[in-house]
Amino acid sequence: MNISDNIFDVIVVGGGHAGIEAVLAAERMGCSVMLITAKYSRIGEMSCNPAIGGIAKGTLVREIDSLDGSMGKAADATRLHFRMLNRRKGPAVWGPRVQSDAAAYSLFQRKNLAKKGICIIQDEVTALEGHTEKPEGIRCRKNGVIYGRTVVLAVGTFLRGRLFRGQSKWRGGRIGDIAADNLEEDIRRRLFHVERFKTGTPARIVRASVDTSDLSIQESEKIDFRFSLDRSDLPIKHEICYLAKTNRNTMMAAKEYLHLSPLLAGRIDGIGPRYCPSYEDKVVKFPEREQHNIYVEPMGHRSRMFYLNGLSSSLPEEAQEKMVRTLPGFKKAVIADYGYAVEYSFIHYTEITDALRLRRTENVFVAGQMCGTSGYEEAAAQGLLAGANAARVVKGVQQLTPSRSNSYLGVMIDDIVSKGTDEPYRLFSSRAENRLYIRQDNADRRLYEFGRSLGVLSERKLLQLEVNINEAAEIEKILKKSIIDGCKAVLWCRRPGAEAERLVELIPMLSSFSRDTIFSVILDEKYSGYIKRSMKRDESRRRASSVNLSNITSYMEINEICWEAREMLEKAKPHTLADAEKIPGIRPTDLEGLLLYLAGKRSTWNSSI
Amino acid sequence: MRIKVSPEIICAPATPEGYSALAVIRVSGKGSFDLIERIMSLKTGRLRGTRRKLGIISENGEVIDEVIAFSWPAGRSYTGEEMVEITCHGVPEIVRRIMDVLLRHGAEKADKGEFTRRAFMSGKLNAIQIMALASIWNEGRETGNISGRFNRECEEFIVLIEKAKELLEGDIEFGESHLDSERTVIIKELSSLLKASEILVQRAGSIEAGQKVFLMGPFNSGKSTLFNILTGGKALVSDIPGTTRDGTRRNIEIRGRKIILCDTAGTGGKGLDLQASKAVLDEILEFDKVVWLSQDGKEKPPEELSRKSPEILEVASKCDLNPDSKQTFGDHSEIRKLSSVTGEGIPLIEEWISTSPGNMSLAGAVDRIVKHILKAEEFVIGDEFGIASEHLNEAEREIRSVLGKGENLTLSVERALSSMCVGK
């Protein structure tokens, strides 16, 4: 069969974390799918840190799992080390995080795709094919045109990717990979607004060359945690992580070479993430701080390499070597791969709808790092949503987006498509207004309804979720009726340290239920007062933003707002206050002025009070 | 499985605190009829529909008050829900005790503006109407600024809250990347926040409880006469200049608002008189009010006074003595005219005195801020950073609403709602 004779329902470009979830989601929804990626062997590659999860990110992985995505399963199956971050800061902000075996992770995903029978082609996509409003497919370097009803672009850091280390600069989306120059050109030619970001990665060190006896040890937590509701067996292998601290000499070494930094010497224009700065950034920004924590993490169980979390650098090789060797235990360290920085293009948020479709097209979706975010988890979650919405276009049904009031996925999508970002966007728990509700323990219950209406859940996942939901409802019912120490059981839940096992002792009727679900219900009770309040605020916020503006005929005479804003509003003619808020450049004070103006016109409805 | 915003029964006094002939307590939400029937010992169903029923509310067998309940069925009331208005006698103690009974029977105290919020939810009012309502209710209040120092102190306080929030949030998101625990640092920051809040407590307390209204002006300009009219009392009045040298003060209530009315020695005197008027100038704080009287409005308030920036109302007194003054000052809107003999201008002065800024219950807001900070501290120590952060956010929201500034526009309606008195 010749692939160009076929028309696929959904073509996914890019086999990174976003692309994998996109193609799997569309496949689950019954579409004929095709994955095109530049290098088969690097599918599901962890370009940077060999870890999945963290604060907010770990919760996002659980949401992906509740939408039947694959990331949680892959992370469980390949984990070497586990920690619940923020363990001592309250379950509302817990962040499950695993160290994965990077090679095993990629292998797991390749097998996973093969098991689902997904058609994969190794090729470089150079352009969209056809009119921008409704492309007919994509054009590849070797395979020519491949036709598809919809396309999901998930090409990560590859759009005109440029790699930097010291004085050298070369093409590539990642070390050892191509740069998608043609595709970027095509995107620009179609007048999509793109901008540049940068990010970087630290050196990988030969494990045998490090004397770990000088380092403090970080053991894996031995608890029975899984990201996925599948609860499949965990690998028996464990790895130990280490902690090293930088010192004065590390700083001096970096300082000596600062003038050769591609970033500081002005050769990279792209903006990098503030929360994940290179070591040289830290030296410049916190000159008084000599000590920074560097986590030493094995890249895999059989891997001969360590990853140096916290020592990202794009200084010349010589400098990196000097810096690394100042760390205790690293005196004779051998660097296997040097750190580098990558600069790449991403699509400006104004081009993207909340279903992750390119606004000016009917059928092209985007996901992952190319939407201006960073991180595997963020990419995977977007991929899932983009793939599912592409499938919905094929089916001719409405595209959907989750609400920001009950998932990190919703928070992230809303943030990136309505506010944009001036540095690679990463999910933080504080970005959610409903943080005490959007927790890692209740992702199943939160996402169930959205997953079902999106149509992305397999029978099996549907069943898993329903079991949990019913269980939680049962537990809640019992809890509401029970009394502990003469007090309502729900009040007991608010006590510090209330946990499942203890509750089962007090209410033996609960002993048949899953401890995880019991704990989750305890937390619902514990935080219920706060959750209720924030839901209320949410509601009024929603109501406020639905204030209708369509009766305003001209903005130019509204004295309550400034000139620039009047012009912008006049041009955009927003329907509601929420629309107005989304116009770039409109400030809160302008909106308040607008409300004032509207309130001032009360004579027109005064009689109706 | 989803957490619902439960439609509980809410209640709140709808009339201002203080003594009055009657007071009204509003109750709204599904089940209100049953609840009121129960506490008034009425037969079930008596309030179903648009009704009016006389009854007694008692507590442990002791009668609190005889009241009238007005009821409206869902769809026909202000909130769109089942609603009852209890009219009782306007004694604060009675209102408080009836509220207690309601709360004990399962009603919840309404948030600010909650009745209107419900009207909004049930589609009885739209957002714009609410904004406008808020601006009607707040007219003359928001303009009466709690200017100057207090404003600045609030702004500084916001900066401090933000600093604490930054530390806390930083520790939640990145705590793992710098292992040295920041907990102690956060707690220290919260303690200094608490310390800083003391000044707000003080200020708010004095703004609210002890707001003073000074009657000032040159000798013999009619201050004491006005004082007597306003207090209904008997200060020593005579036509001899300098009679009220020591100043006289009285706690009074004007239109439901408590103030301290101070009569002062006339300005422009010598010796003792001069000392007395200096002392008054020292005492005046920026949130106090001054009624400046001068015959026919001829004399302007001294600059020292204006510099302190209290609110000043200029009054042309004794206008009955000079019928022509009507023309002379007729179009000068800043100057109100007063005649103690004919009573002209008295209602206006009373109104000015009784509005702004204390109506927004500053002390209440500041009190809540302090509580939130204490809670934040408690929850940092108790290993619940997420909850601690909620409390800091609440504290920030609260102080911003004191300042009438929002951090986010979409919260405007929210703010409009919360700027209303409870019970509206």
Ligand SMILES: Cc1cc2nc3c(=O)[nH]c(=O)nc-3n(C[C@H](O)[C@H](O)[C@H](O)COP(=O)(O)OP(=O)(O)OC[C@H]3O[C@@H](n4cnc5c(N)ncnc54)[C@H](O)[C@@H]3O)c2cc1C
């Ligand atoms: C050097 C470096 C440093 C990083 N540092 C960080 C960090 O500090 N923090 C952080 O959170 N994240 C970091 N990341 C980002 C992290 O790797 C990404 O967020 C994540 O992998 C994004 O997933 P994705 O699916 O969007 O893209 P990727 O994982 O990058 O996958 C893109 C896929 O698209 C394929 N592809 C690209 N172009 C084409 C084409 N034209 N035709 C066919 N296939 C194509 C590629 O082969 C690849 O498989 C870094 C990445 C790199 C490269």
